[in-house]
Amino acid sequence: MVRLFTLFVFPIITVGIFCILFPATAIGDITEVDDLKREINLPVPAKRFVSLAPNITELLFHIGAGGNIVGADEFSNYPDEAKRITRVNNHALVNYELILSLQPDLVFAWSSGNGYEIVQRLRKLGLTVFVVEVTKLSQIPKLLKKLGRLTDKTSESNRVAASFYKKLQSLIELHKNKKKVKTFYQIWDDPIMTLNGEHLISDVIKICGGVNIFATSTPLVPRVNIETIMKFDPEVILSSGAQERLVSWKKSWSRWKNITAVKSGHLYLIPPDLLQRPTNRTLDGADYMCKYLDQYRAFGS
Template structure:
């Protein structure tokens, strides 16, 4: 009887240990009976996060634009900007779906949640939020050791950036994310925090909208030291043409226009520190 009781207690303890629970970035508690074995990623940075912590093998479905690391291109696609294939998602039998609170349309997220599958939402506002997400995903996927290693590497690199650029002369920046209509970002966007780490100041940081529309006159009135955007390597510089005609703009006078690597600076994943290095180097040039 003692042996049976001991075995029963052992099984019960194992069950308790297998259960995992974390809060996501919008405050919802995600509880799983055991670490996830089949995960669907609804954002490129989520896919990168999972591969970074050693959980890439658990991804059974991802959005069309999940393209890094290269192995991610082999994952089954479940949709993209125009919507998700709910039937395909259901057929893949995920036990966890990881989305993007501000990048996935609310209507689509509601449809996903209606499937009854746990949904963990990410939304990093600061560079320092990224490693915390890695650790939470490590808990949910049973990859705590890999997550701890990835988080430490990220934090170490971020700390180095902060030490290097602390106290630098502020540089006022207009960050262009679209040209027609002309759009930028506010201080809630993680790119603005990258600027802050580098000693940059977002000239439209106090805007209410995450991605506010602005006009040329507003940019001219703000008169930034630097105009930045992001894009693919070798991308044409057509976006510069409208700005170069404004001779009273400080950025034009000093030829301070920079294109940053799109994916590393825009995705709130482990490569964000690489994007941070690129931005910091650009702003350092602007100070010279």
């Protein structure tokens, strides 16, 4: 009897003491580093989460995790299912009480869109926040995989990431040796505003063989004047908007006929959301941009 007790009970006691002295990480523990270089730890994949930006909402749906979003920002409108999610914020204002009442396991935030103060406030409220900031197309596959691991959608996110990477490499290969085209991307009319070289759209311009004429400007979204635009003399001018806006937008530029893009008629609009939001559809926006730069190469002035 003593021998049986020793054989069966002593090992159990030994294992118990070992676990107390040297606690192991739970089997389901997940650790990811967000785009602010902060380590995010979850005991298990998140089952309830809040998305504070439309680009993040779209990416989560794309990997099959959209059904677990319990709160989203007011601009999350794609896909259609996103429109039915409870609204918790816009770019400037956040309903913190509502977010807490939704009891999310994880909150996804957009660094340049939501800002430091909102992220810090959420963390002080005890919420786990994963911050996203995409500045290059090559970062999107990595982000998709991280989102998949955090939301228990690893298989689907790996498939989507691989597809995105393959399409991106094809786009890069197709345009890598083409003639450079001086490009101006306008995001606002009055005052005139653009994007510098740190923005995702500038990366798309580069991939398409263009040169962002304000790549070295500061800040990320600089205000510019027409005299500087004339000095840099873009060959193509781009913006985002519906085609119904094209006539009036072109007319607003028509007085500056000394600009090559205006003189030769190379002003183009890219459908809204395709480039402004870093998502899987950004490649569709890149296709538009590359096509428009190719039109200048083909027909010039």
